Amino acid sequence: MRQIENTRVVILGQGYVGLPLAMRCVEQGFLVVGFDVDDRKIDQLNSGSSPVEDISDSELAQALASGRYIPSDDPGSLAGFDYAIISVPTPLAAGQPDLSYIEAAISTIAPQLRPGCTVVLESTTYPGTTDELVADRIEELTGLRAEEDYHLGYSPERIDPGNPVWTLVNTPKVVSGVGPTSLGAVQWFYDQCVDKTVAVKTTREAELTKLLENTFRHVNIALVNELAMFAHDLDVDIWEVIDAAATKPFGFMKFSPGPGVGGHCLPVDPSYLSWAVKNRLGRTFRFVELANDINRHMPEYVVRRLRAGLTERESLEGASVLLVGMAYKPNTGDARESPSVDVATRLIDLGADVRVIDGHVDSSRLPRGSVEIDLTAAEVASAEAVIVLVDHDDIDLDLINEHASYVLDCRDVLRGENIESL
Ligand SMILES: NC(=O)c1ccc[n+]([C@@H]2O[C@H](COP(=O)([O-])OP(=O)(O)OC[C@H]3O[C@@H](n4cnc5c(N)ncnc54)[C@H](O)[C@@H]3O)[C@@H](O)[C@H]2O)c1
Structure with missing residues (x-):
């Protein structure tokens, strides 16, 4: 019977998915290496500052103080692992799946992979990635065969950053293995971390789920x-x-x-x-x-609606527009692929004077050519139009309602004569 306190877990990728899982594993008593190739992130984690909003600095400090959480960018820190969880990015490159991060993670794991270990992929990907790409690559690099020599599985992450109700722990987690022994090892691990696991037949069903x-x-x-x-x-x-x-x-x-x-x-x-x-x-x-x-064209539609709403204007050139919320959804600082950034860029290209408000998003992620400001009555009153793109809880909607001459409300959170909903 495996003991939690003797189980060494390495989590590759300490981002929105990997860091919360690492914190949970530490909380449950595992020995955890949080491995990431980004040395600045590792320095930040070691200094006790959390790069992910759902994890507070005090939670991170507690994990570090326990001695059971080691953030590292040294591949040697993986030595002796029992479980390796891969939670690295799976972006698109020229419209096609880019699995190079997964491949790089496998190359990092391979030298430390021993018979009896378990490897779990968490990154979102198409069916067949685990039992073909991951299994084949590991066999190529180590000679070890999945299910026969080591355990291999897939467990998709359902984390919803900024959601205070449904967390990693109380959201059921789908688990799978390339065979029954692998499934047993994968399910045992997640049963220690979450309230409920849901096993499916093979890794392909889990990937497609x-x-x-x-x-x-x-x-x-x-x-x-x-x-x-x-x-x-x-x-x-x-x-x-x-x-x-x-x-x-x-x-x-x-x-x-x-x-x-x-x-x-x-x-x-x-x-x-x-x-x-x-x-x-x-x-x-x-x-x-x-x-x-349809979804890709929505930022363009927002700009069209703004143009139609500013009836006095022939064009948006020189129009002062205040954009509220640059993240991709409320209460997160994540601006990846954010439609707000697309709206801002389009307006800037049309010659508008674009000011933006978002206390969550790092300034470096804001679109070039926009001016970051604080939400004040004077800023709102001086804008020809305000577009509410994201309604973070900390945004003073009453202040916008009271002082704006025209608002295009993309979230239907305001009411009034001066407000038009998308
Ligand atoms: N963010 C979400 O809400 C969410 C939810 C469910 C699933 N996912 C999936 O989880 C995966 C990870 O997403 P994320 O949001 O955590 O990404 P992220 O960008 O926040 O974190 C990924 C981390 O992996 C690191 N990394 C890159 N290559 C590496 C390597 N070879 N070895 C170790 N670390 C490496 C990066 O430096 C980064 O810190 C993706 O497949 C994503 O689709 C994300």
Whole structure:
């Protein structure tokens, strides 16, 4: 019987996914190396400053003080691991899955991989990555065969940064293995970390589960976004329609329109699926293509609506526009693929004077040509238009309502004569 306190876990990638898992493992008594190739991140972690909003500095300090959490960029620190969890980026490169980070992580693990160890991939990817790419590459580098010599599995991450209700611990976690022994090892590990694990047949079902979840959101958001554009032209209040539909206790799930989709998941993951369908089956995943098309065009639509809203103006050149919220969703500092950045860039290209507010996003992530300001009555009053793109909890919406002459509200959080909802 394996003992938690003797189990050495290495988590490759200390980002939004890897760091919370590392903290949970330490809390549960594992010995954890948080490995990352970014030496600045490792220095930051070692200094006790958390780079991820969901993890507080005090949580990190506690983990460091326990002596059971070691952030490191030294591949030698992986020596003697029992479990290696891979949570590195899986972006798109020229519209295609870029698995080079996973491959690099495997090369780091390989020299330390011993019979009896367990390797789990958490990065989002298309079905077949674990039992083909990961297994084959490990065998090539070490001669060890998955399931026979070591355990190999996939467990998709469902973490929702900024969500205080559904956390790593109380969100059920799907687990899988390339065979029964692997599944046993993978499930044992996650059973120590989360309230409930859900085992599926093979790693392929687990990989596709994650892509189904994200594609489901992507497609449904695209549906309400397209409907929002039609409803506006038909003079129907889409927000009231959605709220009314959401009173149906069955068969409907509420999704809200917005300025587009961002973050690491929705703009990227469904394309992993459509790529796999195209590559393996030679077919087109039409739902994904359509959702991509609609959601990608939303920032352009926001600019169009602004232009239409500023009735006195011929063009947006020289217009002073205040953008509220540059992250991709509320209460996070994550601005990756943020549609707000796209809106800002478009306005800057049209010659607008763009000011932005977001206390969560690092200034280096703000679009070049924009001016970062604090939310004050004077700034709001001097703007010709305010666009509410993201409604972080710390944004004083009343102040905007009171002082703005015109607001394009992409989140339907304001009411008043001067407010127009998307
Ligand atoms: N952020 C989310 O909400 C979320 C949710 C579910 C799944 N995911 C998936 O999890 C994976 C990781 O996403 P994330 O948001 O944590 O990314 P992130 O960018 O926040 O963190 C990834 C970390 O991996 C590090 N890294 C890169 N190459 C490495 C290597 N070879 N070895 C070790 N570290 C390496 C990077 O320096 C970075 O710190 C992705 O596949 C993503 O799709 C993310």
